[in-house]
Amino acid sequence: MVILPLLMAAAGCTAGTEQTPPLCRTGLPAIRSVAVVRSGYAAGPVTDPALRCSDFRPTAAQVRTYLTRAKRVPDFQSADATIDMVPCRARGTVRFADGRRGQWEVEQARFGNVTVAGRPKMLLYTTAKLGRPFFD
């Protein structure tokens, strides 16, 4: 039981809690620019009347902050056991300082992902308070 957190720390990850997954360094380069391609849409049924996906329209600057602060979630299982996943989403593109490009997608409750050319999709999450239109 004591060894697992030590292994996680050695891998650059937090141990995680019952409501927060292990969070690891992303290893992503600095961001040069972000573009929002689509926002305010629902990627599935909206089951709570208080949830209005059309309100989720983050600016490019807000997404840049998100991508800068977000950490890597090591797998879907730990995300599924901890993170709130809501259907309200935005997606777009990102260009990094080293010239690489990628696609990002983020949910209103701060679960997201980024795909950098030639690499598998990286799951992202941040516990940082980002303010509206994100849920903190």
Add this chain to the structure above:
Amino acid sequence: MLKMDDKGLIDHPDIKLHIVDTLARGKMGVVNGIIVHQTGGATAAAAFAGYKARPYGTHFLIDKDGTIYQNASLLYYTAHVGKLKARCLAEHRCTPVEMKQYSRFNPSLQNRLESAKPAGQRYPSNGDSIGIELVGEAPGDRFVDVTAQQNTSLAWLVKELGQTFRVPMTEVFRHPQVSWKQETEASTARW
């Protein structure tokens, strides 16, 4: 009725033991519900690797061919649910005060208020539920259908666990019913 030993392990020829000690979080008192999940991965081996690397998972795993594995002692709870949704909203029995509190979407507030409620008025949580995962990937954000063999095994396991722990069928839920998750997770599970 399932036979369980003093370590919380089921003794049954149709349940293979694959215990990952790190999944056990703390003592589980009363079992008030059963939560059905899908793993998000295509194989049991991927799920087992995840359990060993990180302490998140369920008491049972059902492979695509219907094989049932027990992963954690039933004396302990595991981390598999996440924050609770407001059960009174789904069942249309919130008080006026709750309706006002829940009028603005706030999953953290919902979880905090729900967690303070007694079992039955809230959904089962990590601390008082048994988790069952069905192996199943989610390409393109949509979970694959649960196989016929998985549903046969799931129905048997839910019935046996329900009898053993006196959990009524009304307290058996798909993961996205009780917590904010991808809506297609376990949507084709039947029991």
